[in-house]
Amino acid sequence: MTETLCFDMYGTLCDTSSVRDALRRELDASEALVGKLDGTWRDKQLQYSYQAALMDAYRPFGEVTADALAYALDQWGVATDESTRGTLLAAYDRLDPYPDAVETLDRLSEAGHEVTVLSNGDPEMLSALASNAGLDDHLDRIVSADEASTFKPDPAVYDAAAERADRPLGDCRLVSGNAWDVAGASAAGMATAWVNRGGDPFERVGGEPSLEVDALAGVADELA
Template sequence: MESRPPIVSTRRQLLTLVAVAASPGPLFGHPPRRIRAIAFDGFVLFSPQTIVKRAREVAGEKGDALVSAASGMLFGYTWYYTSARKYAGFDELAEDAFKSAAQSLGLNLSNTDLEQLVEGYSNLELWPDVPGALQTLRRHNVRLAMLSNLSERALMSNLRTNGVDEHFEFVLSTDAARQYKPSPKAYDLAVRAFKISKSEIGFAASASWDASGATWFGFPSIWVNRNGLPAEQAHAVPTVISSGMDGVLRLSGLQTL
């Protein structure tokens, strides 16, 4: 009997998000007939390496452990608040996560340290394959939006700093829904913005759980699996799985070569 790949823990998945981009891998899945728009999770486009660098600056050799612990806590906080039908902004939850993570590691971070870490989410760099893919999508009249748990301020800062803001029709933060993904209210922000059927809106996720949430909502979805993680078995299967933006082009029905 063929063995299944191990289920990767949430903490490990989040830790791998801070790694350098994985080597190109195969594409899986087939696109639907017609995609008129794509909504992107933030980390499909932006590398979290800036946050790692800042953590190393303030925590030294414990920097990577700080990011790992804080990411796991932040991930849990967004789900905890959403399931309890409560809400606090992303920056507030990120600061709380870094505080708790620092305490668990015996680190004494100043208010300035915490501000620099949280501000890292507004100073992210593009993955190398992003600019060309965005240009191709817009050249073929595919409408684009951001749909992220990050604040609108952070999203706008990242888009403008990297010179790709002109490609995006909408910048949608889950602040507007006051619920984090994978809440259906969060994904519905894209339907309300584009004013087209959800079956015509592709969703590009950086995490397996986000691709599953979008799939359950009714979006054709892609998991941009930059770090080659195995899918968790309990999740819905996205339309396409790829290691980079080539999969987004495939989801859109465009040539990738």
């Protein structure tokens, strides 16, 4: 049976840690500091999205990302001007796609599946990233959490993807490299595929993954 496959963008199709190139270049920082900034930025980005959803205080993901960057810079004592912060934020529009991303999308599309994106990113961010990463011509649709005015793992976001696909939620499958995202989609009633690149244990809260692979290409191996 063919499905609507809803790929997460950040950490699944594209590598969020590729912002390290911009951090290294713009801040002339040591590798140790670059790693700390990258880790804190991503952690706070996710934390702030969770908080916004729980507090019913939705803001576009670009604003959440900017606040997370500001926190990371403060945390590690890095002073920057507005222009430099803008350049760092723009790195989120130019993340590197994982090497097997395009091939995976194409194999699944050729097998009859609908290949889409379901992401917390706001529409402008996702459109720019998909274009810059060379993914836009390989996708049937991009769905942003902005359509539900909240963030994953709120069930409303997964429901929005099913509504856009005009299919029951059970005929849609989230594909994500983020275990918390898979747990949320599974709990909402969606089939899932967890791209567990790090060999990590699964989350203790939420639903279990329907499928677990160690690379994007493994999703195509199983479903195509």
